[in-house]
Amino acid sequence: MKKYVEMNKQELEEEIASLRAVYKKYQGMGLNLNMARGKPCREQLDLSMGLMDALNSDADLSCADGTDCRNYGVLTGIDEAKELIGAMMENKPENIIIYGNSSLNVMYDTVSRAYTHGIMGNTPWCKLDKVKFLCPVPGYDRHFAITEYFGIEMINVRMTSDGPDMDEVERLVSSDEAIKGIWCVPKYSNPQGYSYSDETVKRFARLKPAAKDFRIFWDNAYGIHHLYDNDQDYLIEILAECKKAGNPDMVYKFASTSKITFPGSGIAALATSLNNLDDITAQLTNQTIGHDKVNQLRHVRFFGDIDGMKEHMRKHADIIRPKFEAVIEILERDLAPVGIGSWTKPKGGYFISFDAPNGCAKDIVDRAKKAGVTMTGAGATFPYKKDPDDSNIRIAPTFPSLADLRTAMDIFTVCVRISAAKKLLETVTE
Numbered sequence: 001m002k003k004y005v006e007m008n009k010q011e012l013e014e015e016i017a018s019l020r021a022v023y024k025k026y027q028g029m030g031l032n033l034n035m036a037r038g039k040p041c042r043e044q045l046d047l048s049m050g051l052m053d054a055l056n057s058d059a060d061l062s063c064a065d066g067t068d069c070r071n072y073g074v075l076t077g078i079d080e081a082k083e084l085i086g087a088m089m090e091n092k093p094e095n096i097i098i099y100g101n102s103s104l105n106v107m108y109d110t111v112s113r114a115y116t117h118g119i120m121g122n123t124p125w126c127k128l129d130k131v132k133f134l135c136p137v138p139g140y141d142r143h144f145a146i147t148e149y150f151g152i153e154m155i156n157v158r159m160t161s162d163g164p165d166m167d168e169v170e171r172l173v174s175s176d177e178a179i180k181g182i183w184c185v186p187k188y189s190n191p192q193g194y195s196y197s198d199e200t201v202k203r204f205a206r207l208k209p210a211a212k213d214f215r216i217f218w219d220n221a222y223g224i225h226h227l228y229d230n231d232q233d234y235l236i237e238i239l240a241e242c243k244k245a246g247n248p249d250m251v252y253k254f255a256s257t258s259k260i261t262f263p264g265s266g267i268a269a270l271a272t273s274l275n276n277l278d279d280i281t282a283q284l285t286n287q288t289i290g291h292d293k294v295n296q297l298r299h300v301r302f303f304g305d306i307d308g309m310k311e312h313m314r315k316h317a318d319i320i321r322p323k324f325e326a327v328i329e330i331l332e333r334d335l336a337p338v339g340i341g342s343w344t345k346p347k348g349g350y351f352i353s354f355d356a357p358n359g360c361a362k363d364i365v366d367r368a369k370k371a372g373v374t375m376t377g378a379g380a381t382f383p384y385k386k387d388p389d390d391s392n393i394r395i396a397p398t399f400p401s402l403a404d405l406r407t408a409m410d411i412f413t414v415c416v417r418i419s420a421a422k423k424l425l426e427t428v429t430e
């Protein structure tokens, strides 16, 4: 098969005509497939049904220290949960607050608190003329939605396979006091599945921010979400690294069990320095008497310890690994020979990032939609939903069945090829 860039006008036209026939066939099938959001599939959710048996009406709902989980209290979470989630986040229990069911909610609260009340005695962001955040792109749409909601100006920073472009991060953070934060998904990033290199983490820890209240929003959502047993990414622990570098208060670290047990019914946590924890609990005490301790206890009883959690994650991997591999196989089968697009090959996390030829992403997503395949909206991986190259598309392989996923990917690559060939046709003269 010839590469598209080597094709002349007639060859491209013939290619488009034959792809259109295939596309029409798919359109006639009345499909309704979805590769849009990073949701676990049913079989993955079934893995955690034991949570429902971990506690029943005969259970003793007391913690080791005697706390009755059925009653009010324990603002920052039960010790057992701090122990378990601490092991998952690689932080000491004393550095952890266990929250409710969603880490995104904790991130929102953290921005909101900084906005209305300020961080550790600094001016609340709402009283400043300008507040800015750095946004490694492509990134997670819901992070960008939070900062957009608070009117925070978002600045794109290029992602590399080692993490954000640190020259740019250092330059911006040290020169502009209005920059108060950066969104990071440091391990198996959303959407690329990249993990930050040792060098990147160390440079983060050694940042010299112009703003005293600059914080790294370190969303380690996929810390233990490996696809392979023997080939896993490793991430340096940021809190310890910041402490070593003399910046102990510079990071807020977030995680949850959303993609471990039940999204929306798991437990979320924040790990940070004791200074930050004091600052946060002073606010939290006005917000709640305590989060859902029964659910915390349920998770502890279900997993036992971090080894139980890791074993559980292997079962998730067994279900979703074939899906990731099918996506990569189909992209390589259909697009590599014609030299179109590029994509990541993650070893964990929930997504694959696909880059189409510039100016094609919207067209591809629209085309896929018309053939019954829903993708994450083109542009969603950028602040303000504006992909300057109209190139990036996030692929979420976990939710559909393997058979549906394969069909969806067959259609997706046809859409990519039509769109890319049409784009090239605009520039070819003969």
Ligand SMILES: Cc1ncc(COP(=O)(O)O)c(C=O)c1O
Binding pocket: 038, 101, 102, 103, 104, 105, 140, 185, 190, 219, 221, 255, 256, 257, 258, 263, 264, 268
């Ligand atoms: C990077 C990242 N952070 C957070 C979340 C959501 O986490 P939670 O369910 O704990 O709010 C997701 C979900 O897709 C995610 O990809």
